[in-house]
Amino acid sequence: GTSVGMTTHILDAPATMSWPARLLGRAAYWLEVYSQAAVRIATIGAFIGALIALLAIVVNVFTRQVLGFSLFGANELASFAYLWTIWMGVSLAVKRGAVTVITLLSGHGPAWWQGSVRAFSGISLAVFLAYACVRATQFTLGDGSPSGVTSALGVSWFYPVASMAVGYYFITLHYLQMVVAEGARAAERGRVGVKGVVVGLVGGALIAAMLWVVLWGLLALGAAPLVAIGVLFVALTLAGTPIVFMLAIVGVVALFSPSFLGLTFYPNTDAILPFSVSQFTMGLSGGSELLVILMFLIVAEVMNTSGMSSRLIAFAASMVAHLRGGMAYVCQLTSAVVSGISGSAQADAAIMTPLLVPAMEREGYRRDVAAAVVAGASIKGPIGPLSIMFIVYGVVVQGPASASISKLLLSGVAAELLLLIFQAATVYVVVRKLDLVVTRRFAGVATVARTGVAALPVLLIPVIILGGIFTGVFIPSESGAIAAVAAIALALFGYASISPLQLPAMIVAAAIEAGVVMLLLGDSSILAKALFIDGFGQSVQDFLTGITDNKYVFLLIVNVMLLAVGLFIEPLPALYILAPFLAPVAVLQYGIDPAHFGLIMVFNLVLALIHPPIGLVIFLVSSIAKVSVERLSVMILPWLAVSLVVLFLITYLPSEAVLALSNLID
16 A cells, blocks of 8 residues: 555656656556555455365365264365465565565665665565565476376366466565665665665675675685574574575575586575475375364464453453553463463464553553563473474474374473463562552452353353363374364354454465464475485484483583574474474483473473564564564563573473373373
């Protein structure tokens, strides 16, 4: 809308405006027209794809459990529909500005510096998108893609494979429109604007040249290619390249053959490999395990929109809001309950921040303190019994080092309880430091009972999911789909808090979030493939076993390494890249329980959500609560500190104690 308004303004401007401004304005206007058309197509595609995936799974469960037969091809249909959902969702995320960008360098410093960093990031992204469009098109037309028809549905492979090419076309169109619109604005400012563009482009080229020199120097001095790749990774991240595409850029450069601008990392002769690996990871293989991510996000979106989360908060408030500084305790209790439904820290933070931060402010908390309470509490989601992180770990770690997803999901219960206790103790200290007083009386047993009954149907959702998984009736994706249908039915008919007309928007919102998450995993698989080709697993084993044969020292080294990785890599990509290499060493060389090591890895990497510079939860809560990222990064430190204490405990307490609940499955 802003771009259309700006370009319409230029089109209607007087003839005295320079011809470059008018030309660029006209181009931006028509590009926006096509961009909006792509948005409409993607919105319909994301909704239909998500709906087909959901219905395919639910109907298959019904026919299997009730009628006694399975629908042949249901999983393949769901996976292929999910592919289209992912790519349409990512294109919508780009248009809405919903992709994560780190602005540590591009958002600070003099104008010439900011312009140079943005130009470097923009040029990198533009080159990648142009290359991706070409390779994705070749992949779609049969170069490196499966031939013939699919095994179950018997349809041409063209249809699922083409989702990547269409997705990259839409993404490139959206970014091209933004670039041309920015050029029109610069041209409208006259010489000052043109000078800014030229300075930015020259500065961006110089940054690229300096980075090339650093990478060349590292490789020339005999540094491992992984070190040089790490430097490139950090440079692109801090320059503001969208994380979801930065991982793909690094992966493509790593596998480029014979060399990338004279730099050789892990050359591979198959130029299509990075794109085929990514597409197969996201669902082209026909597997349905990662469909659970979409289902959980649909549940979270329905909860948030329909007001179910408010019922949970009301129930928690009836029990503990009367305590001194009570709303912070309400936040802790709510996060523990919601973690059993969403499985995502971002979803938990999005649910709690708009409701609990104002409530804590009214109770006397400073806004930045209240925001830190919510941000710290939200990390219970990824370690709760419906953790997306645990499911991904269970999918990517195979072989003798693997752990069942059921055991992994229950492994986080002890860690979540410890985190709840330590964070509640932190609230106790904060309340007394702020000298808060009791502001309300106990609501009474009758109110607790009434709010508990109102929240009971919502609390049954995780029971459905976990019950189905642990009894073996459903696999995780099926449990997630049944829970999504239950949540939708509850919102429509039980609470009557939404209308059917609101459902498409909720499903599209979940599709956008799922698309970004899945593309992160797909792009991570490119770098993981490069490391596998290079024999990274054996190198890791030799390095760690060469340092120590003591498993406790090994765990200390791994924890420190993962905390360092978390400074620059989001938890899910880091887990996808590193878990397949570290888990076999931990289990086979040091005898660590597979589920225990999975818990340690997941908990450690989750902490990256609440510490800078990546800190996705910090950015999310900062945006919703209107607190600066810098201020929130300071106020979160006590919550990060107690989380590190819990990490130490779950690492070094005996596996029998940490996994007491998980071991009941055996």
